[in-house]
Amino acid sequence: MPRTRRLTVVAGALAVVAVLAGCSTTIHLEPAADANDPACAEISVLLPDAVGDLDRVWTDAQATGAWGEPTVVLRCGVEPPAPSTEVCTTIGNVDWLVLDQEEERQRLVTYGREPAIEVVIRRGEEIDFRTVVESLTTSIRAGMQPATANCTDRVPTGGADAGGAAGEG
DSSP: OOHHHHHHHHHHHHHHHHHHHHHOOEEOOOOOTTTTOHHHHHHHTTOOSEETTEEEEEESSTTEEEETTTTEEEEEEEOOOOSBSSEEEEETTEEEEEOOOOSSEEEEEESSOSSEEEEEEETTSSOOHHHHHHHHHHHHGGGSOOOSSEEEEOBOTTOSOSOOEEEOO
16 A cells, blocks of 8 residues: 555544544543442433433443533432432332432432432533433333332422422332
């Protein structure tokens, strides 16, 4: 192969690699303790390409997903919560504990399912957490294990600011 042609092929290959590298940002996340649970693999393959207007971004941790910059983060394999006095609501036919709001984020964890799934939504965004969780739940529900416990006192669908409780039921 002539030298000029080899240089053209190498330059073209480098250009393709540079373009592809520029298009893919990988977000660093810590995997959950039980991220290697085979059921988390089922969840991972069902994660959607977008949640609302937020496109999926790639992560470097097993059994995780992220959307936005990331505005929304999902981790499968977190420790299943025990019965609690935290707000409990049903979104997309799945029970979720709505954990205390933090200044910069809102966290929800599936209740009564193993492995448990955590969704973290960054606060301050023009985004409705119920819509985000509904979208994710709809996408991954087929891969979730059946519930072994349910919320005993659910918050109505309209919001999560009223009190509720989770318990074996």
